[in-house]
Amino acid sequence: MDPQLQPYVIFDEAKKKNWKQTILMSFQIVGVVYGQLSTAPLYVFGTMRIEDLVNEQIVYELFSFIFWTLTIIALLKYTFIVLKADDEGEGGTFALYSLLCRNAKVGLLPCDRSTNQVMLCEETSPSKNNADSRSRRAIEKHKICHYLILFLALFGSCMTIGEAVLTPALSVLSASSGVQRSLSDMVQKFSSSQHTNESVSRALKRYVPVPSACAILVGLFMLQRFGTRKIGFMFAPIIAVWLLFVSVVGVYNIFYWDAKIIYKISPVYMFKFISNIDFKRWRLLGSVILCVAGSEAMFADLGHFTKKSIEIAFICLIYPLLILCYAGEAAYMSKNLHAPHFNHLSQSMPSHCKQVFIVLSLLASAIGSQATITACFSIIKQCLALNCFPRVKIIHTSKTKHGQIYIPDVNWLLMVLSLTVTIGFRDIVKIGNATGLAIICGMLVTTILMSLIISLYWERNLILSACFLLCFGFLEVAYLLACLLQIHKGAWYLVVLLVVSMTIMLSCHYGTMKKYDFDLENKVSTEWLIGACPGLGISRVPGIGFIYTDVVTGIPAFFSHFITNIPAFHQVLILVSFKSIPVPYVPESEKYLIGRIGPKDYKIYRCIVRYGYCDLSRDSGDFEEQIIQSIGEFISIEKSDIESMVSPHEKMILVGNPSLDSNALVPFDEGDMCMEPSAVSNESQISPASNDYQICDIRPNKRKKVRFMLPANSPKMQTSVREELMELIDARESGSAYFLGQSHLVVRDGSNFLKRFLIMVYRFTEKNCREPPVALNIPHAALVEVGMVCTI
Template identity: 80%
Template sequence: MDSHLDAIFDEDHKKKTWKQTTLLSFQIVGIVYGQLSTAPLYVFGTMQKGDLASEEVVYELFSFIFWTLTIISLVKYASIVLKADDEGEGGIVALYSLLCRNAKVGLLPCDKSANEVVLYEERSGSKLKADSRARRAIEKHKICHYLILFLALFGSCMTIGDAVLTPALSVYSASTGVQRSLTDILTDIFAWSPDTQQNVSNGLRRYVPVPSACVILVGLFMLQHCGTRKIGIMFAPIITAWLLFVAGVGTYNVFHWDVKIIYKISPVYIYKFITHIDIHRWRLLGSVILCVAGSEAMFADLGHFSKKSIKITFICLIYPLLLLCYAGQAAYISKNLHAPDFNHLSQSMPRHCRHLFIVLSLLSSAVGSQATITACFSIINQCLALNCFPRVKVIHTSKTIHGQIYIPDVNWLLMIFSLTVTIGFRDIVKIGNATGLAIICGMLVTTSLMSLIIALYWEKNLMVSACFLVCFGFLEAAYLSACLLEFHKGAWYLVVLLAVSMTVMLSWHYGTMKKYEFDLQNKVSTEWLIDISPGLGISRVPGIGFIYTDIVAGIPAFFSHFITNLPAFHQVLILVSFKSIAVPYVPESERYLIGRIGPKDYKIYRCIVRSGYCDHIRDTGHFEEQIIRSIGEFISIEQNDIESMVSPDERMIIIGNSNSRLDGNALVPLDEVDSSSCMVNNESQISPVDHDALESRNKRKKVRFMLPENSPKMQVSVRKELLELIDARESGSAYFLGQSHLVVRDGTNFLKRFLIMVYRFSEKNCRESPVALKIPHAALVEVGVICTI
């Protein structure tokens, strides 16, 4: 009987799992595969019509499209790269974080801390990676660390460039289809001659595509504030309808124009293409690479979905339908080489389907652009956590899915750049050249980092890593060379975008590093604060002082400068440090590290808040309450931790872990206590609960604490310290922030001066404060310090 029930339970669980996987597979069609699905709009359309001279060339290009989709999208991404996830997260930053943890190549400020308590404990208990010659060589040579960081930032810049170019390319391609349809409709109505038709077409080409594309782009970017979830509700049906439509038309074109196109996927045609190669034929590959545009999103958006759903959707739906679409378009082109605009997808549509094509192409082009915009938001959010991008406001549009974010400042900048591309170029070929260069550069970065992952993280033989790098790197390098041939025809714009974004990222990283090094060099020991107090006659004022600093040991220079000139600080001091760890998420039970500085009488604590590069913990209004509660737990468990009491150095304790919590001995928030029966101990100096007072406190979102009613195990000294913490909390809080101003020494070279100048400009124009914790301005104290570098 039990075995029968177990079988029924297992069957229900399997049905639930497959149902969930099927639902996810449908949802990701519009979010992950939007760009890949709309690529047929511009793959052949970005090719020069004069280079498509014969049927053989079309067959050879179709063979290239088939094998490029198969090798790069199917084999590389769907079969290999998806396995290199970082605890379910994907993307270039995820690969970089894996290398930082497994090869110690980190150069970011969060990686340079000497205090071992900041390091992340592996929850899975996996074995340590065996030391190898490759790992020792990479860890030994600093140039390798800089190269890997440069690759990660370069790949991030390519994602930003793709988010600028792809909306312009896809929307402008769809808009040109509208212009051609209008020309055909007017010709049918008025029966114009070929010359008149050409003149009207030229006039419409001048006045229709650009304005309509600009309107769609503005609407697309204005829609971003609604959030990925609301926008994505209509994405999957639109892309699914688009794919079924173009695949159906492709199947029709195959049977109507050239059934033998199916046999043209043979690699023999690739061989023929290479044997008759010249510069005009080779540059066509710069357009072919656009067929895999969006493949990077399969890996970058891994954190939002599951590997199984991504693979099932691509293999069973996206891949075969796209091949049918490309086969039908190639069949049409091969038999209509002398027709006007024969290489555009709209021309291969049967006449009675063109109106439906216009509607679906406009909708799907906007949907396809959404994937790159969302990926750009995600990559910038991850760079923010790693201190490689200026502080911008990040709005989380979903309470359940961490990756669904919206960054207003970045959104408007992307819109401006996309409009600039559309209005400035007015040419699908030039925009396609720049987009192809962005796509292939991003893929080359993934290939390079992935080869290191194979050797250092998966611990495969170096030959396996070298084979991966050579096989995929050689193919992508060939496409890169083809894209560079069109550098003067639009691809140069990507270099401009790269120069701007890379300069901002490198300057912010360099300035952050210099400020962190200054803090490390000028910090004072904790003994200094203890020894100087009697000498200066420092007085303690009621309340809690929160000192936000990047260093995790010692006293920051700005605070020592403050108390030297104004000898007074609060009854309770809490030094708070945020440290981003090279993991996607840090669980709540392992987030807070609490320690004590000096004797208990001084009531000085240190709180280190650890977060992953996908966490968002600084944008909460209840952060102060969480720290107070964690310190209360620390005081309660410290009485049983003999080692921490006798240790001469600061020793941090993880707060929040259920194994170390002592039930009933920590602070209790007043709103968690039954107001009808709660009378707090008189020692706590808190009156019975008053509903009007509670309503007033709820308006200002301040939580009050009390001692637990029944705590017979609590020592007198612990009770006294907890009561003092409650009293300090009731007296109010002040927040101390250091404002370090970078000043360059005379004689510094131009490059360093330029980076610091850009950093200071970015810092001055940041839309977000250094610690985004909704700190009231009346309680904020900023202390300025000059950093000479």
């Protein structure tokens, strides 16, 4: 091959590979992201009251509404506009919130002025922070705007959780009810006794829908632990077959019952519906909005897949097939208004297709809930990163796609709530009313936040932002009012769920803020620690002491309280702070900020670990080793680093996640390696990093301690640097201790009821969290918890 053509060949092969991956991912998306949209025909017309569907004209008008709602909201708003507002590949309500936090400075994360000086090292939004505008200044100036935007983000997250509870119950119960009606029709067809028909129909109605729905729901939630990728491969073929089946049946119904139904997509019919609006017609819109159920999940599930694959799957497959399905069902309904249960999808199936429909509808209904469940997992993870949700364990199910997660505690809670809804309501109309309210509220929040994104992040004209808000907001407010008319018929359940979840989120945020404020007010200066050592007669014991604190400047109050009563701390002291910043991911090269407290002789360091709301923040097993390596890198580059950031208290240097070819400390597993005697250094008793070691036979199941050694070029280091690194190695060999502050919030006497209630909820959730504050697999024997009472 001509060498000049080789780069083009490699480029073409890479391009083909990317397209193959995109097509493969688009196939997975059909079963994960678009399951809810694909199964919406099971209950859109089915949740409408039969007495409200009085003539074929209103069926035509409703079909026109469904077509334009799918086109305007799902296709135009989400596919062409909202998906472009991703936050570095992440979507959802908190992705929009994080963009606003970075570009309009409306974030309410725990921070102070000195924290900003430390945390915002090399953190700038790409070319978006340069421009200043009147709207940006107004929003940044008024604190009430900050709280309102945070409330909207939490409100939208609560709606996603509500959808994850209600949608599985609605879709599965709708399919089970369709099965019951199909079986009843079959019994009537083959039985000649009217009494037998009635008794069998009653038995089927009693024993088929709810028990079968509950069994399917349990199976669905049990499958979540396998992860999005495996579930996508399992579910995608079923949803694809389901879509093809209902679209083919839709085409059949169009030509068999009413071929002119295609002309009814004209907006004229939608305007006729509005011109003759009354209470009965208005409440029908609460069912129409269900046709776009799952559109919000397109954006929320963006972290699981790519933007291109989501767009291709919807435009080329989902959208046209759904239009054919709804058109066929409307054509059947317009000519069968006097048939029993004519508004259910199962009734529009030809008699020779009903057995196939029973099987596919049960399978597809279970899969249809997958989009809201995965979206719920993503939203809760983002809330956790921003301290707006009780700590729960997060399991990452993919090594390559970090957005694919599974949260066991949330999964089982969703299952219990869905089963409660199914057993409690037993009526798809009531569940549909609550689901419609959740869907439209989530969409309205996205519309409001997107209008701010257009103005503040995309920096478009304020008129364009207002047009987006008015155009989509007007349509969604109309649907919202229709859903509120059904508040007493099932939608009240969503209100209860909203109050509970919003209370938990607000209390977590409020408690975290108050605890952080207390820590800021009661922290002591680094000068105090340095000056207290000789005054209190503090002794230094061998080993490393890790102090986990939320403050990034000064000494936390709980540690000063500890050394005042027990005047001793370790030979090496490391203050570790985890700080979430409003970005999805922090690059490994920008994750650690390392600084020194006091003179070199004191061996006191500060490490700030920065992570985004989608990062694997604290659950890595080798976290302690990464901290020690980072401090080693800091020691080796401290004098030569010219881009260090200096705060009023200490110097901080940005250190990436060290690799095996570190210039300071090289890790090795004492169980995996044994050093040859000739290679051992006389000074450190550990040989430099080289090839002079061999693999030893060890027991594979026993986790060994990772040790460190100096690199092969250690003799060329400065003497002071080499000595400090050796002291760090010696301290590591002596063992580690971990100090955690346990702050107990207590409300002052005379505080108002709201404050007392929020703190009470916060203390309850904090006490019953399933994960510790620092999930680092800390051994209990080395853990020291220092309790303090925080009076607020």
